[in-house]
Amino acid sequence: MKPPLRAPFAGACLAGMLLLPTAGAADTLTVTSKPPGATVEIDGIVAGTTPCELKYPGGYFHRTKTIYGTMLQHPMRARFILAGFVTKEVLLTSGPMERVNTTGKVRQQYYLFKSDHIAVDLEKVDEDFSGALETRHSMRHLSTEEIVRRAGPAVVMLRGTQKQGTGFLVTETGVIATNAHVVRDEAKLVAVSALGADRPARIVYLDADLDFALIKIEGAGLPHLALADPSRLAPGQSVVAIGNPGGGMPNSVSRGIISAVGAKPELGPGTWIQTDAAVNPGNSGGPLLDTWGEVVGINTARAAGAPAGESVSGIGFALSSRDMLRILQRFYPPNVQKLSAETATAEEGTGVVTISSEPDGAEIYVDGKFVGTTPSTLHLPAGSHEIQVKSPKRRVWIRTLQVLKDSEASLKAALEPET
Secondary structure: OOOOOOOOOOEEEOEOOOOOOOOOOEEEEEEEEEOOOOEEEEOOEEEEEOOEEEEEEHHHOOOOOOOOOOOEOOOOEEEEEOOOEOOEEEEOEEEEEEEEOOOOOEEEEEEEEOOOEEEEEOOEHHHHOOOOOEEEOOOOOOOHHHHHHHHHHHEEEEEEOOOEEEEEEOOOOOEEEEOHHHHOOOOOEEEEOOOOOEEEEEEEEEEOOOOEEEEEOOOOOOOOOOEOOHHHOOOOOEEEEEEOOOOOOOOEEEEEEEEEEEEEHHHEEEEEEEEOOOOOOOOOOOEEEOOOOOEEEEEEEEOOOOOOOOOOOOOEEEEEHHHHHHHHHHHOOHHHOEEEOOOOOHHHOEEEEEEEEEOOOOEEEEOOEEEEEOOEEEEEEOEEEEEEEEOOOEOOEEEEEEEOOOOEEEEEEEOOEOO
């Protein structure tokens, strides 16, 4: 749910008419990006395309000199969006500052723009989002101890100058998922591993509406977690939360069940998981794991109280893996994801299968599940699998493939037109 616009502005993107505020003289905020052409959102409302000149009251840039001047009473943020580049969010204001009267009493709090010119450098997606996103379709339940043993090394404490929270690695190349509220406005950010090692971190994607962010640390071969198949989410499932609650020990573990799954508009858009696993401040951004050791959600909020003001316990919320996958697939299309499986006979290992088609771009289904588009290289568990390749106005191509441990195979689907 995008926040309502709370300040008058109008954008001139290279050219256009500016609507000036009715009170006070207007000053200009110049907004640029490298490369240009990025869509600029101010507090969730599209303001224009870089380079832009935006008009605001002079009181937003400097302290108002008279009682009739307009004052900015809230912080403001700009978001820069450009296809092929990482979305970037910038805090435009500093504050709050206090306006006092002659008796020394605070009359009002206000904010000011940090500068009359904001310039950002946007990073290409492929420079930060290397490696492969792993989605796992496991069939073997694990004990809580085993879940924690496997997942713990991939969970990190995120420490900024103002606050701290939790995150978890989703690729071996250092991409970490967390909540936006954990990392936004942090000028300096450090990821602390379960072993206590500090690594400098930086924000590479932030979605304030979903309260989801991705940050990056440098490294290779890092422990990471797989995201669960969102179709498996159901009330009654056992779950485990790992995080860094304030006042608690690092990588604290709590256990519960999924209480409900669905919309929760007051938390924002997306699909939300309600859980009775203990989720406290500092747990934000940590993983909620199912009994297969896969991430079903990212712990985000705890119920503050009932409508009547009574205390509430046993109610926490996590953003579902469905929404995380939807965002991550912008940077990791299905045909570069790694599909793995851990079955009851996991000792048999996996094989590599490369699937192509004529024409390209057809959908691939393995054992009835969509896994990507052609061409793709998949890591499949040893055993028998049904492979389907589908394309509009073409006959479905179906094969049964026996995958052997450490084997490599190639399939090419010749998709014939429907008659």
